[in-house]
Amino acid sequence: MSNDYGALTRDGLWKNNVVFSQMLALCPLLAVTGTATNGLGMGLASTFVMILSSFAVSISRDMITNEVRIPVFVLIIATLVTLVDMSMNAWLHDLHKVLGIFIPLIVTNCAILGRVESFASRNAIFPSTYDGLMMGLGFTLALVSLGLAREIIGSGTIFANASLLLGESFAFLEITLIPEYKGFLLSILPPGGFLVLGFILAGKRLLDRRIEKRSVTRQSINLEHATTAS
């Protein structure tokens, strides 16, 4: 585990992304990503919980013994999720009505427990909190991109109802791409979620491979330069 923030950022957002690489948290992912807005709301709530739980676990990591660590972690995460649930119900009520049943499910988001256990319980406060933030943002990225793809294919809009989440000033995000679109039901239903996720994963692998190839060719060019120079 490195404490290099650049590496943590890359890890969280891309290389070790909760969804795209670790393939964790697929249940909430597939359940809420019918629209990009729902994905964003779920992502932000999860990120918030991830940051706080990483912080809380890291701060108390020297006290917690190996034997009771899992119940303590679960307790911390569950408490935070309940607090988020209550505050959303109070202050983001309309969004809560949409995401309501999925918020308590953040507790069972194995990505949070997994990250807390593998990173926050072994690292200092700042790297842990930062890691929580990056992992959360990576999860949000996955949720929003999947939500966007499914929403565009499924209902022909982008960020429908975004003003519920972000306030009226963000109403400009709500774009109807294809007016009078009849909708493509499959994309909004869970099977569509799996399909779109599959395509996104394939795309990511392809991109990774291309990047790898490029760096390999660059290395060999450098080598050639070195040999000709000598």
Add this chain to the structure above:
Amino acid sequence: MTELKKPAYMNRIAYHATLLGAFTALSTILLVMGNKGTAEEIKKQLLEDTRKSISQVIPRAIHDNNILDDKIQIKHQDRDITVYRARLKQKITAVAYQVRGLGYGGEILIIIGVKIDGSILGVRVLKHSETPGLGDKIEVKKDPWIYSFDGLSLRNNPDNEWAVKKDSGRFDQFSGATITPRAVVNAVKGGLDFFKAYRLQLVDQDNKIDHKEDSANEQ
């Protein structure tokens, strides 16, 4: 966990128990505080939800009271139904209450507004988990279907007409979804039956009292 040598007391069971207990106590405190801090706001939001849903089925023009404050509980088939009453100049003009139907994806929660002559002012689906794109046409946002109830009553629409066209009734079903509209139709019909059964309690008694008071004032 870190591989540093931990102090010996950390290996005792009492330590584990205390640790777990302390964390439990801490989170309990946090949760109580959170609950205290949000309870009022949540209550306000839920009231606002109810108000919004009622205003969809009872037009502003036929009441001048605060409907939310004028509610009575009726026990009907082991279920407490809260009936909100709209009044114009003290007289009850309409009532609104929730009914439930069992759709394809589970329970459908419906609010229905009924004029005191027993005709429907409006019906709206508040909550459902029907298939998107098929069954969700019961939402007013998606389809005007739900307006087909407006103005109907048990009198102007006989019993056998309270069904979808497939069951030789008068209401359209949706292509690919019959269970959902059938559930809504049945629930609304049940709502009207409920009004008929409790009409005396809901409206007549109260309006009679008001009437007496009014005439007493006039004398």
